[in-house]
Amino acid sequence: MSISALRKMIPSSRMTLGVELPMDTDWSPEGLKQAKKEGRPFGVPNMERHAEYARLADQLGFKSMWIRDVPFFDPHRFGDAAQLFDPFAYLGYLVAITHDVILATGAIVLPLRHPYHVAKAASTIDQLSGGRFIMGVATGDRPVEFPIFGVEEENKGEIFRQSVHMMKEAWKKDQMLFGNQLDLLPKPVQHTIPLAMAGRGTQTLDWIAQHLDAWFNYPRGIASTEHQIGEWKKAHEDHGMTESKPYITAYHLDLHEHPHHPAKPFKFGATIGRNELLRHLKTLEDIGVSHVAFNFRHSQRPIPDVLHELAEYVLPEFHHTKK
Template sequence: MGFSALRKMIPANRLTLGVELPLDTDWSPEGLKQAKKEGRPFGVPNMERHAEFARLVDRLGFKSMWIRDVPFFDPHRFGDAAQLFDPFAYLGYLAAITHDVILATGAIVLPLRHPYHVAKAAATVDQLSGGRFVMGIATGDRPVEFPIFGVDADQKGAILREHVELIKEAWNKDHMLFDNQLDLLPKPVQPEIPIVMAGRGTQTLEWIVQHLDGWFNYPRGVASTELQIEEWEKVHEKLGITERKPYISAYHLDLHEHPYHPAKPFKFGATIGRNELIRHLKRLEEIGVNHIALHFRHSQRPIPEVLHELAEYVLPEFNHTGND
């Protein structure tokens, strides 16, 4: 990984913590009431304080901010509009208002976008952020979107592989494209922007390990996550790759005000006190998870309050430096 943004995000091959945007509480009971009062459909976040919260995440020392790529809001089947804003336009804005936090996508739906547009947008974000960009990619999981974009969903895996190859070629600083007749600018600040697969993307783990820089997997229980990591490590061994690439996941967090509140699980996360959260995260670190993006839409407490508590008590237990 060299001195890439991925190395800065995970400097010591141990667990570090970031956040997943939007920083809203719209899935909590109070948030649902507020959304109804404002006339916002379920899954559409309140973005009024997004810039304030993004600056706070950066200032408090979280390692990353992850945003998603949701072209169309589908209220009937998915009910989740992510952070509303186009990911690349929003990343350019976030690059201007933050200084240290790594900016990441989780993930760009690569088959629905032209690879050269993606290459140019990604390199632009990398330039504007000073080399702080990690690009998560995926094939997409919303069937309604593929015919809208004129893409054959049955071919999305092959399209993703082709697009990755074209994007990397476009980032190459050593030669131009199309028989050295044209070039795509700007080039990234990093030697190459790290690319992380979100989910499996209809690919084999062998292909992911050989061609990409990490794996962002869906939240699971500790035992299921450990099995995933064991499979990930076996593929590295099979391919003769000695430095295992990062394993990244997320956690939907409703941080209880009582530090010792036991975990009350819900899908992808739990209502949990900070000390029990630390214990859970330590267990994930022990089995080989390298980075967790914390998701707050279920939170029953205000976002700034939760971020400050995490920064004071939880981040010091993680977010290691390369010298640890």
């Protein structure tokens, strides 16, 4: 049986590090100026060098690469187009240009997609990547999208649970669907595709702990993160689960060129030198965070410079990296 992508991403008790896509600098002061000059609305990323950056992150040994599912660009209420591309089409492209990095979604909005379409797309990505896929899933947080897709928003939690069940059934290798009359192919390389809950998705932590494989949360302060992890562990203990499933989060990073630069926080992250970043990450590891994905959209330095510095000085402190 193949090793799951979740185990490849987090092979031990040590915290590991990945990246979020898009890897642009559009939320930095210079990036905002450049976008305005080009006529790009806020939230629409510059994807000109996306393939180069993805290859570099893979080559440098980052453990994961996360992409989002945003069907419609909503400039008035959300102002974030994610990485522009359809997540499954983009994953197929990323499979072809990377070799080792775990590919993950953060997250597929299940109530807006038919679960069998999602199951087939996900197992296709898993086959093409040789078992390098983790699917983050969510119920969706943009009210405008539900009526467009003919979904009653108040039903999204129930639809989500049904979708999880249907996908898991479709991925089973030892049985067919609909009274053994039909099958959904291809099957995953992995025993089943690991599912990570993004947020709570109107579900209880008990349900998430029992039915999904990891919990991905927004970046929070240390105290709030520790409280969340405590609740997560309790949900496992309440059901007699002796080992807690991974707790994953992100960090919006503006890595300062001076290693000793103190942290200057902003929403979801900070402008920070690598030495203070190391201290912060080790604190997250100590309280039980399993994996952190860096978001670079606030970066005031070129993405390759930041990736190389992290690979040289930060990744080795947490997991083995390539030379």
